[in-house]
Amino acid sequence: MSKLTLDDLRKLRDDKKKSMSQRDSEGKRGEIIIGMGTCGIAAGAKVAFDAMLDEMEKVGVTDISIKQTGCMGLCFSEPTVEVSTSDMPHVVYGNVDEETARRIVRDHLVGKALVSDHIFDKPSIDIINPAGN
Amino acid sequence: MKLIELEINGIPVSVEAGTTILDAAKQVGVKIPTLCYHADLEPWAACGICVVKAEGSPKMLRACATTVAPGMKIITHDPEIVQVRRTVLELTLSTHPNDCLKCGRNGNCELQTLSEEFGIREIPYEHRVNEIPIDNTTGSIVLNPEKCIKCGRCAKVCQDMQNVWALEFIGRGDDTRIAPAADVTLEESPCIKCGQCSAHCPVGAIYENDQTQTVWNAIREGEKHCVVQIAPAVRVAIGEAFGMEPGEIMTGQLYAALRRIGFDAVFDTNFSADLTIIEEGNEFVKRFTGGGVMPQITSCCPSWTDYMEKYATDFIPNFSSAKSPQQMLGAMAKTYYAEQSKVEAEDMFVVSVMPCTAKKFEVSRCESMGASGFQDVDVSITTRELARMIKQAGIDFNRLPEEEADHLLGDYSGAGTIFGVTGGVMEAALRSAYFLITKEDLEDVNFMEVRGMEGVKSAEIDIKGTKVRVAVAHQMGNVEALLNEIRAARDAGEETPYHFIEVMACRGGCIGGGGQPHGATDEIRAKRTAGIYSDDEKSVQRCSHHNPMITKIYKEFLGEPLGHKAHELLHTDYQEREVYKK
């Protein structure tokens, strides 16, 4: 990576913005975002992460990307996993242990059904991309 | 310079910018109590006693550390402020042993004074003193952490003024205490025993190792011939312990007191200071004219030699091999005087009274301190200890008649007495070096360029065409820059910036020594200094080589300066020592 000029930076920003908002642009149907702050890791997010990857391989899900992020604020329900796919509502799952991680892959990603008992609400609105933008 | 106008307790005050509230208050007769504050140091602002209010702010400010601002309206005493200060003092007392009656600072303690001023009658808070053992490993300075009130003066003095860093804060919270880093003992630390810590301590937490009992025992047992010598700086400060002004010359009274205490012979270190000049002056001229190691550095200050042996071993070759006046007199007492008085050296007990705690360490510094065959100086006590002995002996010091010393090792020239101030050794040496180089005597023996309180003084002295560059440093913290200057020239292969250097570890020289009466500030140091120069001016002889007793000792005993006998008895050597022994 080399140093950016002002124009480089602006172009990079626009490109990346597009790719992050278009779920299909990289051939992916959607993405899973796992909270990997210290609280998440302490609660077992890495185990859930590994289980999810493993299950996705087992059942052959290849069109969902997995990302890591920081703390969402729902610390009491860590590990938290956000699932957003183009064909289903955008939800936040909490208390995701290994078992639940696998259920998310099987029921939500494949079966298109929400995983009962583990849904929490996203706690606040996005000020960068307010709802609808 | 524009002055800043403010009000203190409603009284208008105008002071220069940068003045603290504490100092501004002094100008209008308002005395804000302090405890950790000391004029020698940057305000540490720890104790919380000097708090005052500024109108318009709910907070309290520390008067010692806050500089004045235009229009400030300061209140120094109101019920809330007094209450807060009192609580802080009570809390401080609640962690203090409060066994004043058995303490070395009884009657001379800043905590006592504050308690008395505040009218403390009870301490409502639980009494809590952490048990910590005393450190007396150096034999010169004693650290008693149980009495420490964490004012920080000793650590700041050791770090900022002396640049030795033997003391530091260790531990945290109410386990905080002051000790060498890594909690080693003082003996294992870089401590150079200068005693400046003890001179600044407001209470009895760090003090000189009291050896008065050793002296009393020797005198009372009556078996030994007891000899005493007093240092130049003692005579202008001893009076302070008896209510006299600093700088008052009490030499004659000292001789009288010492005789009454029971010493068999009363000598004066100023004599051996003259002796030191003969030896060191000759050594210097020899080096200077013969291409010897330059610069030559004075070695009469044992804190300085200790510092050098630890921190600046690359200067060992530069040090004068001459012993300090204390040691020279001890050696002469047990040889020359022994011969003359027909007293065996092993029956002689030599005591020195010094403004210095490091002299306690010097008496057994190395083998050459026993050149007479026995330890040349048996014990060294400080001015403070002598004051206590005088009081214990029932002597009304101020009303004593003036007596004379025993002449053999007691007569001195003005050059000898100025050893007690910074620049004095240099000036004394120059007075004689002039003669040694030119074979003539000076018209005006005063060398004003090397006098004064500046940290490092330098001058180029013209000895009839021969240029001698000298430097004088005092207060250990000022030395490093000077040494680095010399090192830089040395490394670059350039000519040395100085030929002769005098170093004294204590601010102001020995008159500001670690063993002098408490409470020294620059004002007091200036008065003591003036006393010394006054003693010099009143002296019959002003130069060491004119001192008839000096001429006598060479003729009858020593032979030539730097000769064989002189070398055996009056010279020493140096070794490398560890900064930290652990």
Add this chain to the structure above:
Amino acid sequence: MAYKNYILICAGTACESNKGIALYDALEKEIKAAGLESEVQLVKTGCFGFCSEGPIVKILPDESFYVRVKPEDAKEIISEHMVKGRKVERLLYKEIGAEKASEEIGFYHKQFRIVLRNCAVINPEIIDEYIARDGYAAIEKALFELTPDDVLQEIKDSGLRGRGGAGFPTGMKWGFTKGTDADQKYIVCNADEGDPGAYMDRSVLEGDPHSVLEAMSIAGYTVGANKGFIYIRAEYPLAIDRLNLAIKQAKEYGLLGDNILGTDFSFDIELRLGAGAFVCGEETALLASIEGNRGMPIPRPPFPAVKGLWGKPTVINNVETWANIPVILLKGSKWFSSIGTETSKGTKVFALTGKVNNIGLIEVPMGTTLREIIYEVGGGIASGKPFKAAQTGGPSGGCITPQFLDTPIDYESLQSIGSMMGSGGMIVMDEDDCIVDVTKFYLEFTVDESCGKCAPCRIGGRTCYNILDRFTKGQGKMEDLQQLKDISLAMRKASLCGLGQTASNPIMSTLKYFPEEYRAHIEDNTCPAGKCKDMITFTINDKCIGCTACARVCPVNCIEGKVKEAHVIDQAACIKCGQCFNTCKFDAIDRV
């Protein structure tokens, strides 16, 4: 194939207890009856946190939010909304007083993530994602469109105040440093977050490290500094790693380091790790620590903004303050100052912990009331017991009692009721928390962390702690209360730094609002909350039927008794853990 609709029904404790289960069953029945099993999925969720409006039912994907739903409403929801696509207006959440259903739900809008804007959205280890979310657009704007004076004016106009606890106006602080001439200036980030239970800064650094880097560069541009330090406590290894990686990536892109974005402005940032001292969060002690000295505060004035690191003018701000800077520059000071109260602009991140349902990090606009935070965002008291007090500001703060629940939270209001904002810790207590014990806990912390330099804090803190300790052991005397007050006054007025000055806040605050609890400890020798072990005794009364449940959970096996016979607790061995008391279903254990 995905479902057409999802019905999310809140299965939190509160909603369930309010006929939530019956509602679920009713909905299930109606879905079946309408033959929509393959089109509508019924899903149980965790607590939405809006417990006062429960039971909650949320419909996705259209995001309809039904409140106070009863089992009888199930039929209408299915037939009207699911089958015909018509929302059931009367069930939709409305703001109080509104007539139409509101699109905006208080629960969502109570939280407004500015500082935490990127947390849980981006991968903090990929700089491109930060850039995509308008990252480094603020430094762009500063360098190419604004002068340092412009930036300073924006920050001043925004009304941003330091989020570390003191609340000093950030713009003013930057102004002092900008206005002081020097050959070198510094920018420092205080990431030594030391309040027990506070982790707001950690989350920002772990989840959005670039926001801090960008902000510090902006400050450097504004005041004329080209060197920054982030002083971060060593106990945050993940944040340290993320910061180091972020710095590396930013440097590779030329967004940090020499000639940023090709301009002649250079700014470098270095990390410095703390070594376990809470007092190093105090700015002068922090700077001393960076200089390699013992972390002990020095008197102010002069303030670091004028004479700081190595004697040079230094801007030192808290992580959360920094995180606000890029947004202020991009969205404007007008937008920022429209959020919050008259004197306290913007949002505040709180670590909401203690006895609430929803424990976590919340970010709310200044002016939100404590009631809204505890009951709406926090989801109410977990145990269902009455709210006793909330401790804000960590060991420097005080207790907020029920009478102040409707206080809008800002710097001034909290101070006026004897507490302070602090860095954002908020611990909620119910009647099972002993106020004396909590106060003692805070003193234990401050006493442990006191640097020891000044007498009032070093000695006074310990003396106060010992007194409180005696209270919790039943050895207190009423005269001790006066001692606490006297020492507290001396500590507040004569301590050298904020640690000592505020250490007595918990004492003064609890003495004022809970004098009865202190009196009970001292005079009655009891702990009303049942917390202070030395003063409580568990005894088994005659309701015991010998079920042995208590004996089985006792960790020290001090309960003797045969099956079906009354059991006895060996008082000498009892460690007062209370397990037996919690286990007994027959009310047979007395706690006195």
